[in-house]
Amino acid sequence: MAQVTEVTLVDDLDGGKADETVAFSLDGKAFEIDLSAAHASQLRDAMASYIDAARRTTTGGGRRSLARVVSTPPKSNREENAAVRQWAQQNGYKVSERGRIPSEVLHAYADRDDTPAPAVAEEKPKRRARRKAADAA
Numbered sequence: 304m305a306q307v308t309e310v311t312l313v314d315d316l317d318g319g320k321a322d323e324t325v326a327f328s329l330d331g332k333a334f335e336i337d338l339s340a341a342h343a344s345q346l347r348d349a350m351a352s353y354i355d356a357a358r359r360t361t362t363g364g365g366r367r368s369l370a371r372v373v374s375t376p377p378k379s380n381r382e383e384n385a386a387v388r389q390w391a392q393q394n395g396y397k398v399s400e401r402g403r404i405p406s407e408v409l410h411a412y413a414d415r416d417d418t419p420a421p422a423v424a425e426e427k428p429k430r431r432a433r434r435k436a437a438d439a440a
Contacts, residue, residue, distance in 0.1 A: 312337045387412045 312321035314337060321337035325346060328334065338346065384404060391398045391408045394415075398408055 314339045314342060316342050390415065 314321040316338065319339055322340045323343055324335050324337050325343050326335045387404055387409065388398050390412055396408050398404060
């Protein structure tokens with residue numbers, strides 16, 4: 304059996320038939336609005352003087368948070384991260400098994416032929432606090 308799904312755009316201003324979806328950004332936030340041809344023209348006319356005076360940016364939109372832009376790293380990056388972690392542990396850096404690798408470690412790994420491993424300081428045992436003698440009465 305065949306199934307047909309139909310999407311009808313509705314003008315967000317008056318509920319009538321929309322002809323297009325207009326995307327725009329303001330104050331670092333991206334917006335989309337479904338408009339009829341007449342409403343889209345009115346929006347463009349209202350913004351025309353501002354657009355003429357504005358500078359165009361290369362991003363084409365507002366700021367995007369890194370979380371939305373970055374997806375799961377490709378397998379090759381995961382393999383390289385595993386190699387970086389292994390190298391870091393063998394060379395005295397403290398790195399977790401998961402999560403972000405500190406930039407210091409990434410830079411050291413990239414320069415590993417030129418960079419000696421950091422000196423690892425031995426941790427001294429903590430001194431125990433002296434107990435106060437009870438007052439003998």
